[in-house]
Amino acid sequence: MKLTCSKSDLLNGVTTVLKAVSTRTTLPILECILLQATSKGFKLISNDLELGIESNVNADIIETGTVALKAKIFSEIVKKLPDNEVEITVDNNNYTTIICEKTKFNISGFSGEEFLQLPNVSKDTYIKVSQLKLKEMIRQTIFSIALEEIRPVLTGELLEIKDNKLNIVSLDVHRVSIRKMDFESDFDDISVVIPGKTLNEISKILEPDDEKDVMIYFTDKHILFELEESIIVSRLLEGDFPKYEQFFSKDYDTLIKIDKDELLRSIDRAALISRETKNNPIKITIQNDSMIITSNTDFGDVYEEIDIEKEGNELEIAFNPKYFIDALKVIDDEYIYLQFTNPHSPCIMKQVDGDDYKYLIVPIRIR
Amino acid sequence: MKLTCSKSDLLNGVTTVLKAVSTRTTLPILECILLQATSKGFKLISNDLELGIESNVNADIIETGTVALKAKIFSEIVKKLPDNEVEITVDNNNYTTIICEKTKFNISGFSGEEFLQLPNVSKDTYIKVSQLKLKEMIRQTIFSIALEEIRPVLTGELLEIKDNKLNIVSLDVHRVSIRKMDFESDFDDISVVIPGKTLNEISKILEPDDEKDVMIYFTDKHILFELEESIIVSRLLEGDFPKYEQFFSKDYDTLIKIDKDELLRSIDRAALISRETKNNPIKITIQNDSMIITSNTDFGDVYEEIDIEKEGNELEIAFNPKYFIDALKVIDDEYIYLQFTNPHSPCIMKQVDGDDYKYLIVPIRIR
Numbered sequence: 005m006k007l008t009c010s011k012s013d014l015l016n017g018v019t020t021v022l023k024a025v026s027t028r029t030t031l032p033i034l035e036c037i038l039l040q041a042t043s044k045g046f047k048l049i050s051n052d053l054e055l056g057i058e059s060n061v062n063a064d065i066i067e068t069g070t071v072a073l074k075a076k077i078f079s080e081i082v083k084k085l086p087d088n089e090v091e092i093t094v095d096n097n098n099y100t101t102i103i104c105e106k107t108k109f110n111i112s113g114f115s116g117e118e119f120l121q122l123p124n125v126s127k128d129t130y131i132k133v134s135q136l137k138l139k140e141m142i143r144q145t146i147f148s149i150a151l152e153e154i155r156p157v158l159t160g161e162l163l164e165i166k167d168n169k170l171n172i173v174s175l176d177v178h179r180v181s182i183r184k185m186d187f188e189s190d191f192d193d194i195s196v197v198i199p200g201k202t203l204n205e206i207s208k209i210l211e212p213d214d215e216k217d218v219m220i221y222f223t224d225k226h227i228l229f230e231l232e233e234s235i236i237v238s239r240l241l242e243g244d245f246p247k248y249e250q251f252f253s254k255d256y257d258t259l260i261k262i263d264k265d266e267l268l269r270s271i272d273r274a275a276l277i278s279r280e281t282k283n284n285p286i287k288i289t290i291q292n293d294s295m296i297i298t299s300n301t302d303f304g305d306v307y308e309e310i311d312i313e314k315e316g317n318e319l320e321i322a323f324n325p326k327y328f329i330d331a332l333k334v335i336d337d338e339y340i341y342l343q344f345t346n347p348h349s350p351c352i353m354k355q356v357d358g359d360d361y362k363y364l365i366v367p368i369r370i371r
Numbered sequence: 372m373k374l375t376c377s378k379s380d381l382l383n384g385v386t387t388v389l390k391a392v393s394t395r396t397t398l399p400i401l402e403c404i405l406l407q408a409t410s411k412g413f414k415l416i417s418n419d420l421e422l423g424i425e426s427n428v429n430a431d432i433i434e435t436g437t438v439a440l441k442a443k444i445f446s447e448i449v450k451k452l453p454d455n456e457v458e459i460t461v462d463n464n465n466y467t468t469i470i471c472e473k474t475k476f477n478i479s480g481f482s483g484e485e486f487l488q489l490p491n492v493s494k495d496t497y498i499k500v501s502q503l504k505l506k507e508m509i510r511q512t513i514f515s516i517a518l519e520e521i522r523p524v525l526t527g528e529l530l531e532i533k534d535n536k537l538n539i540v541s542l543d544v545h546r547v548s549i550r551k552m553d554f555e556s557d558f559d560d561i562s563v564v565i566p567g568k569t570l571n572e573i574s575k576i577l578e579p580d581d582e583k584d585v586m587i588y589f590t591d592k593h594i595l596f597e598l599e600e601s602i603i604v605s606r607l608l609e610g611d612f613p614k615y616e617q618f619f620s621k622d623y624d625t626l627i628k629i630d631k632d633e634l635l636r637s638i639d640r641a642a643l644i645s646r647e648t649k650n651n652p653i654k655i656t657i658q659n660d661s662m663i664i665t666s667n668t669d670f671g672d673v674y675e676e677i678d679i680e681k682e683g684n685e686l687e688i689a690f691n692p693k694y695f696i697d698a699l700k701v702i703d704d705e706y707i708y709l710q711f712t713n714p715h716s717p718c719i720m721k722q723v724d725g726d727d728y729k730y731l732i733v734p735i736r737i738r
Binding site: 077080081084085086106107108109110111112269270272273276277280303304305306307308309310 | 444447448451452453473474475476477478479636637639640643644647670671672673674675676677
């Protein structure tokens with residue numbers, strides 16, 4: 005193999021595929037990046053068996069071939085090369101020479117044949133989404149995936165297309181997060197559960213650009229994201245995702261409209277006191293035109309008051325402040341609705357105009 | 372005690388004094404900030420027994436008094452308060468109320484009398500230095516203080532005034548760093564050793580502003596830095612600082628002039644290979660008009676070439692690349708001199724015009 009390419013193109017490719025390189029593994033080949041020069045072009049490929057990434061790099065190919073290089077040292081070398089043309093040559097023993105200006109590295113590589121190929125994903129079923137929108141929807145839901153693996157399916161997010169909506173949903177025992185967007189598909193409805201890690205990595209690769217789209221292909225076992233210069237393949241999680249809609253009651257006894265930033269800042273301050281003794285809740289009291297937030301510990305207490313518009317009953321209810329803070333941080337609206345039934349039923353946060361999102365938070369019982 | 376002040380003034384003061392609050396201690400009072408309102412004004416004070424800081428805060432004092440508050444929770448509360456006027460009230464049981472807009476915190480405090488006063492430093496001997504210059508001189512030398520405490524005096528930096536120069540010096544077994552500036556003092560020569568921790572904290576408080584000065588007062592045991600709104604007191608380290616000048620030979624067999632950035636980038640790259648097997652040195656070969664840097668391990672090798680101007684002999688010598696990188700990173704000049712005697716004697720880095728700095732690095736013996 006022999007080729008030349010620019011340092012900056014090479015670095016872009018390496019940075020992208022690094023996201024699917026195993027760092028802790030007993031299989032050395034999983035710590036590698038595959039360099040593949042064929043008549044079709046130059047590609048970098050990584051694969052940690054859950055997630056795989058391929059990235060195209062503009063190059064002048066003098067001789068085709070492949071080699072697998074340890075990702076850590078190869079990426080560090082590329083990062084520190086002068087900003088100029090890079091020449092990469094691989095001999096029959098996978099010994100790889102990297103030359104740029106007056107710098108010359110020789111490093112040992114592994115045979116490209118040892119590298120585990122990415123799964124083949126058929127392109128029969130697909131959708132096209134704005135990169136910006138998908139990136140946002142992941143950011144606005146990913147915080148509430150379950151971390152423990154008791155029910156593996158909850159460590160991922162549901163992506164479904166149903167009733168001309170694209171929904172992304174995550175949930176754990178304390179809360180549910182839903183983001184929706186209008187969406188028309190040419191195919192049947194879709195419902196898959198994507199691993200949280202895949203979504204974290206893909207959201208770093210997606211550009212915050214509404215003009216750019218990503219193509220997403222689905223099979224029973226895999227999902228494939230196709231971008232301009234790279235593709236990302238991930239396995240899907242197996243198991244039934246809970247029927248989340250059943251948690252959202254349409255009935256309520258109290259509905260308030262509140263300034264989102266004021267609520268976030270007040271709960272953030274109240275959490276300072278509640279955190280002092282672990283897991284002490286904050287108490288929310290809804291009066292006629294104000295919400296009072298308090299927290300008491302042996303160490304001290306805090307009192308916060310916020311103006312609200314209220315419909316329905318007065319109420320006292322307690323929460324772990326973290327679950328409120330996580331959801332409020334990803335909402336961009338100025339005002340939101342909070343809907344309550346009683347002190348033992350969840351609070352539902354929703355949009356004042358529209359239904360782009362719904363968040364559900366389970367309360368803590370007050371003694 | 373009762374007073375009002377602005378949130379931003381209070382936050383500035385708290386941020387400054389936080390630097391001398393103990394985080395791991397068995398004495399709870401050392402984890403506190405003292406709030407002291409007297410007829411002279413409002414002060415925040417911290418003291419971890421090695422370092423003490425006092426910061427003045429503009430305030431409207433309604434009733435004088437003192438209280439010691441846990442620094443962690445008090446600073447977090449102040450940080451998150453609305454950007455408005457803050458009212459602080461302390462009752463006879465040191466119960467402290469903090470009110471800002473519709474936010475109200477009550478927290479328990481300790482009696483101000485339990486707080487350990489800062490040492491009294493006489494103001495007989497002093498110097499005045501630009502804050503920017505002092506900040507720079509600390510940054511350019513602090514990296515080579517000794518970390519192990521076998522000789523405690525080496526965990527600090529020498530500050531000396533001698534022959535109309537102000538010198539700051541640090542050294543460990545592998546290297547010496549010296550920064551100098553022209554300086555005329557009205558007093559006798561000064562030579563004190565300041566703890567590394569003190570210098571780290573003071574350099575964060577110093578402003579990068581050549582128009583602003585810091586007054587420094589010296590006694591046998593203590594040093595006091597006086598800034599516009601705060602003073603910092605530190606104990607000094609005891610013991611004799613090594614006579615560092617003796618390490619710098621005036622004679623040499625090889626002198627080269629080299630581009631500092633090129634040298635830094637080349638050694639940085641070569642270190643990638645040398646790091647792969649721990650503590651493998653880089654080898655420097657000085658030829659007629661070029662420096663060759665190489666490193667070989669089982670894993671691979673690297674070759675770097677840099678143009679130089681040379682006076683004297685050719686040479687082969689080996690170093691731990693980290694010691695070169697640390698020093699080169701803090702030098703701002705475009706070109707520097709490197710002076711060598713033989714493969715077993717230190718390399719001395721110095722300025723091409725002037726003697727603002729000197730760095731000495733001990734080589735590694737090549738097999």
